[in-house]
Amino acid sequence: MDNHQWLAVFREVGRKMREGLSEILSREGGRVPLGKGAGGDRTFPVDKWAEDIVIAALEKAHKEGESFTLISEELGARKFGSGGKIVLVDPIDGSNNAKSGIPFFSTSIALLNGDKLSDLSVGYVLNLAVADEFWAIRGGGAYKNGARIRTSATEGITIVAYEASSPRTDIPRILPLLQAAKRTRCFGSTALDLAYLASGAISVFATGTASRAFDYAAGMLILEEADGVITDLAGDSLDYIVVGLDRTVPLLASANEKLHVWALNVLSETKKPG
DSSP states (O other): OOHHHHHHHHHHHHHHHHHHHHHHHHSTTTTSOOEEOTTSSEEOHHHHHHHHHHHHHHHHHHHTTOOEEEEETTTEEEEESSOSEEEEEEEEETHHHHHHTOSOOEEEEEEESSSBGGGEEEEEEEETTTOOEEEEETTSOEEETTEEEOOOOOSSOOOEEEEOSSHHHHHHHHHHHHHHOSOEEOOSOHHHHHHHHHTTSOSEEEESSOOBHHHHHHHHHHHHHTTOEEEETTSOOSTTOBOSSSBOOOEEEESSHHHHHHHHHHHHHTTSOO
């Protein structure tokens, strides 16, 4: 399959998730964790349900001749044949929001032609709560609900969003950036933060936590195709990162290069002695 055909598979996964979402979230016991997934976080029924939909779609693709490796937050790694492509999946990014009834959670799926983030070729993120659908194909631009999107070109700051899984240790790493912002938000879904940044709704996004590739790979491609910038907190490229289940680096993403330089300067100034 080419990239457009893979995107069609991912969009069909999203459609099926939207169809069954209300029923799975309303089930008794839906807030009781089933255990821990391969990524180390607690797995809730909605995570398992979403992953089953993804796996069913990928099994069909494999039966039709595709070979690839699946890396998923819940299942871990599973080979479908011997092909070099990788499908990177976070079935529900924002599980705690989902189980708590907060309408900001997503499914995030990325296709890579190799094992590094530089090999990203397709990114797909769906806001399952409100059905906003984001996607990008390498070299083809970024889209929201079928319309081309780009990041904000202005140098002004609207919202600085952030993620802090362990606030006591994570927030101090990015606190200068938050203090320099007029408004901050912690939404709870890294994939969606990057997608809405790509659409111009957010100016800068940062994580004090070292993120895992399946949390941000799809959003990374969407953001880059929308003319945004993403690096680690030191400003180093993410392209060299080998995808897997391990945590990689904390992230800094910005709407444009000027905002990114500003954010890096804010963070670096605080590290100077005195």
